[in-house]
Amino acid sequence: MRIDCPYCGSRDAHEFAYLGDATLTRPDPAAPNAAEAFHDWVYLRDNPAGPHSELWYHASGCRRWVVVARDTLTHAVGPTRFACAAAEPREGDAR
Amino acid sequence: MRYSLLNVIVNGLTGNRFTGPAWRDAAPKPAYDVVIVGGGGHGLATAYYLAKEHGIRNVAVLEKGWIGSGNAGRNTTIFRSNYLLPGNQPFYEWSVKLWEGLEQELNYNVMASQRGIVNLIHSDAQRDAYVRRGNAMRLSGADAELLDREQVRAMMPFLDFDNARFPIKGGLMQARAGTARHDAVVWGYARGADALGVDIIQNCEVRGFTRDAAGRVTGVETTRGTIGAKKVALAVAGSSSRLAAKLDLRLPIESQVLQAFVSEAIKPLVPGVVTFGAGHFYISQSDKGGLVFGGDLDGYNSYAQRGNLPVIEDVCEGGMAVMPLIGRLKLLRQWGGLCDMSMDGSPIIDVGPLPGLYLNTGWSYGGFKATPASGWCFAHTIARDEAHPLSAAMRLDRFATGYVIDEKGVGAQPNLH
């Protein structure tokens, strides 16, 4: 499998570490249902057969977390992007 | 028809006149007491024990392809009970006990062969961890032995004792562990269940479920029509999430690919099973003579039932590191299975989570050995609507309650289990 790292270009997937489902977001730990929400977040997965948006870490390259569109049935790798587009410059930031 | 030497001879002499199908090619009935989805080892064993131990014979096993086409037909055939945690160990030990009499139980030679397993030890820390495990095994009544380097050498002189990057310092052995002919296990349970009246229905894919107004699961929709059921039991391994989704359930499961490899056949070399944990490699030799080996998961979600090159390289590097004399042997075939990786690497056998539904999943890469005990305990769970004591910890809600069974201690990251 080859993954197009947005920074490094086409690389063999073994340069990356896999985390999984990229559509999940960390719940609010202060919310009243935090226990349940964290359970769902940490443990439950859609685990679809087909298109999957997933997180890969370019461990042997730029060390960026990359969101990869990949099909779990065919292994076809689609577009990739950084998990975070670098934050905008904070103008006026005194520090 | 009973299988025996006589039977073989008679059929040999008569051109197989007195032989018939090992199991009936059943057509689906409108309804059953229990419908088991998944004609792998677990589904078939469950059906067999439901009929045999619980007298529930109005049972169908629905298989989308041919029975054994899933992981039951593509695993590396190792059974063992060298587990660490109390939620697992007694269950797997019971499974080994069932393996020990399976041929006679099923009147089918599944070639269960207690050739022994040795987990190689390469460091003091690893030895301590294996001693803890070995003692956990002993506590559950299983056998375990700590070997030193010379004992390992005496058993397997072909391992690299002279020039290994990670020198072999000993091993944890379970002599009663071994291998079985995986396909025969499927066929043996199928034949046994069929003889007790169970319908085995192939080419019958479950595509959905029927539910009553109260939300109870009342049957399945299949490519061969709707089939009613008082109880619907899922034993579909790597396809668990796909089916759960039809019931709007999300499971603590990811389907990931594990590969296995077989070499060309050679004369006997490897006596039992050897695992090289420091190098992602394990190996045994099949009765046909092929070296059957594997290693880590490919490491990502997949339903493709095949893997990629990096893992083959990784596995063969591990192989050459411990057994450098296999270098000139050749890889004959590689394949992959859909592993139902659970979030703690341990299985789920449970009632629910919906009324009328029963769940058997999360076998990760290690459920072949569990086949007899899984069938045994799942049948009990279905028949009695409560967990069998041996599988009581294998609950679905353990992730919410925190009573997880995390043998490897890597947490909710299935690709690391």
Add this chain to the structure above:
Amino acid sequence: MADLFAHLPASKAPAPGRHGAPIDPPGVTIATQDVAVVTVIARPGRAEAAIAGLAARFGAAPRDAAVLTRTETVDFVGIAPGRWTALAAEPSATLVAALEDALGETGYVVDQSGGQVVLALDGPAVPDLLTKLVAIDLDPVAAPLDAAPTTVLAHVGATLLPGGTASAWRLIVGRSYLAAALRLLVASAAERGCELRV
């Protein structure tokens, strides 16, 4: 011929001198370079400003890509967005001070000198050697001439940068991996002859 170092203890680098096929000139020569190695990191969202600062100070703007940008005194290798490895022949303290000065508050400088080893590879067999070790298309028709990938050479993490000619490259590896990297490089170069100067 077995692997050259199969029986040399893993902790040992191959000895300096000639290895492998006795071909003259050797297909590959490997030498260490004594240079300061410094990581330059733009603060989140401040890459452009950081680049401007560096450009103003060093006379050329390091590109925010996995390529080598040469300035008069410093070579900048993009290793991640907003992040470079800076190499210079001057003492690391001088380089660090210059970089900090150029960046101001737009970024940080982390000295890696002594911890990263720079190897110079040269010789007609270097492209073939890299083909063995790197799963990246480095062919000039596919990769820019200034391409400088950070990648893994068979279990050893490394950054590769062009060395001036098609058959010259530089390689940055962590010091703890130096012996392993040299074993791998020399073993892979052996069929074409290799000279190790370290």
Add this chain to the structure above:
Amino acid sequence: MSRLARGGLIDRARPFAFTFDGRPYQGFQGDTLASALLASDVRLVGRSFKYHRPRGIVGCGTEEPNALVELRTGARREPNAKATTVELFDGLDARSQNAWPSLAFDAMAVNGLLSPFFGAAFYYKTFMWPKAAWEKLYEPMIRRAAGLGRTAEAPDPDAYDKAHAFCDLLVIGSGPSGLTAALTAARSGARVILAEEDFRFGGRLLSERTAIDGAAPLAFVDRVLAELASLPNVRLMSRTSLFGVYDGGTYGALERLADHLPVPAPFQPRQRLWKIVAKRAVLAAGALDRPIVFGGNDRPGVMLAQAVETFVARHAVAPAKTMAVFANNDAAWTTAFAAHDAGQNVAALIDTRRDVAPGLLAGAKARGLRTLLGGEVIATKGKTLTSIEVAVGGKVERIAVDGLAMSGGFSPAVHLTCHHGGRPVWNDALAAFVPGNCPPGLTVAGAAAGAYALSACLETGAAEGAKAAADLGFAVPAVDVPKAEDAPTALAAFWYVEGSKGMAFVDFQNDVAAKDVKLAAKEGFTSVEHLKRYTTLGMATDQGKLANVPGLAILAKVTGRTIAETGTTLFRPPWSPVTLAAFAGHHRGQDFRPARITPTHALAEELGAVFVEAGPWLRASYFPKAGETDWRATVAREVAAVREGVGLIDVSTFGKIELCGPDVGLLLDRVYANTFSTLAVGKARYGVMCREDGMVMDDGTTARLGPDRWIMTTTTANAAKVHQHLEFCLQVLWPDLDVVTASVSERWAQISISGPKARDTLARVLDEDAVIAPEAFPYMGAVETSVLGGVTARLFRLSFAGELGWEIAVPADRGEALARALLAAGAEFGITPYGLEALAVMRIEKGHVSGPELNGQTTIADLGMGRMASTKKDWIGRVMAGRPGLVDPNRPGFVGFRPVDRSQRLSAGAHLLEQGAAAATANDRGWISSATWSPTLGHAIGLGFLAGGAARIGEVVRAWDGLRGTDVAVEVCAPAFYDPEGVRLRG
């Protein structure tokens, strides 16, 4: 000698001597072992798997099921080499296998007599009584009989290599279609790789006679190759098998660099594993002739027609004195004509069809060949073939022949098209499976696509090559496809001679006969996949290249289905078997994994250290001195030296991560359970970080060097994992945090110096010793300073060993100098270098947790550090750590143990039982995670986890180690055995 007097692509000027089963023979450069054996009249080459039937040579390439041999000897012994793919060299030494005592007389051949009982899968039905006999008797017997060759006797002495290649178009196969595909694309400027398994490019053109552009096919091959070789954008790879199609256009290939030499040249790898990343690929792998199933079809002397043609034309060998042809298609007639014209005596042309093209009949007539239309071979005779029985027109005739060329038609080599799970589709007109759903980027040309006519091969090759190049944006010049005459290609499907006499084999190697297929079907194994697994059809080293289609045709017939309905099993990689060592490449022996070397490694060696593998690192374990009888004595000395004087250890292996930015404190508050944002500049703090599921992930100290600059240390094992975790937090969870990180693990050599004399020693290497004055530098202080006259250094006041101590970091290249300076400085205090063993002893004495306690199964509370966990802020793991199972008072908690009888030892891995309780899972109360003999205390101590934890301090339980046969009463105590208040640390 059956060598033809003329022709062939062999170099008669280069004779090669070789041996088979010890007997000397001769062949030529250009021969395969198979052709050389045939030329030497060797017909019996091997024995089959199950019945040990005598077998000869059937094919001429990688499809060969029978002629498997062992090559070379000793450490270079290679089993199961296909004689048909072994390139002959001078001195080649081959042996038959799976035969005892000899190939000609094999005792195991008695199995054949039992064949009525040894039918498909008979073993599942018997060998069950008595129960113990399976393992003791039957299975060992079966195993000895099965298997084929033997593995090498010693580690493989050859080197293997790996390499990567990238191209626009990969062409697989160099027959007419592959050549035109490669040439067309290459002329457009695309980067092309042409890979050919054989040692010579040309495919079937090496043995065909059909003219191309009016000239011999070989002239065409030479012309195309010359042009390809002249182009800089083309790489020609012969002896290279494309074995697998993987994801993302990655193709696996094995190049055999030295298998045609007795041993590789000095420094030459034997084989090279290629990973080829190709934007497009054209599969031009040709088609395989297939057998007909009839009684005795496995007799040595029965061959595929295609093989006969190859042996005759390419190798100038007459495979038999007198030969017949048995076929259902036109191509076999071409073969017969070619063989006849080259001097092979052809006695009869038997075709199952009654109607054959007049042109062919005329061809036969012109050559005086006898034709038997509508004929079937119903039996064969001889240990090696002596005669065949032919039924034709209701009569049976015996024909004396010692060779039979059979052809059941062609199977396109679709294998690689199936590697992504795509199924080939049945084509009735061709009576063959043709490519179905191909892997992305791969197209098929020539015979592999079912285009059998030579002109069609040339055209489809050119077309696919052009299409691929155009797809990729290359301007493809107009293609002038060479013109070729076309040999006829008609056929009528025919599989099995019903009622023929003797065993009619489908899978030769695995001895699967037609009757086995029928039996399997009768027993309900009607899915092709069940058929395969029940009978082992297609599971041999040729992976059913010959057997699959006839086998499932018979299955289709007996189950009343069409072949299309019956389907076929899946082809998986590899296309042809691949050497295991090639996948490993250089990563074996000492180079299995890179060893990481600490900055003071050479010094430690000099000091006589014994090293130990700690993950990838090699670390000093202990430093024995003359007179010390075992490692325990050494360790006791080292511990005492630290506790009483001063000792030093290299701790550079810790992970070190520099964190910069205004929000570091905020980040650390979230990743550590305890609070960091309040840490003052110049201070360090111990922290514990958890996973989101509430389990401890790692621990270590983090120091604040400046307002915006922090340095974190991680455990050695978790360095990469923690860094990845921090980047996850920064890039995925909280991208708004103004923090950057950099790994500086390699940058800093870090030396820990501990003991009452640590300050005195350290002072002598510092440029300004005032920095470590007690009041200036308290416990958990951190400062940047310099040593050894201007070497940058970082000083942290902490000690894992539990004494007054510092960790000093200097640039890695100065680590050894620092260590030497410290040794000199501390000489008068008896400074002692110590290793991991002594460190482990001292940390257990101090009750510090380490790897065995931080095993991913323990919470902060389990570890007795629950009070550290902040309740005022969110930290990763906080929410989940509150689950009932994680706060269950019965969870095993961290405590210490000492034997009640102080003379007894403790062992890590022992489980904890109540006194008097039976050793059973139900009574398991925990385990000992770390144990040692404490030289400081003079007795054994242990750390571990006991249900109830600290609440049970003072009680007595048992440490039960059934594996080692010990059962020791232990007192539960607090984990810190030594200086629990930490007075010495702060001193």
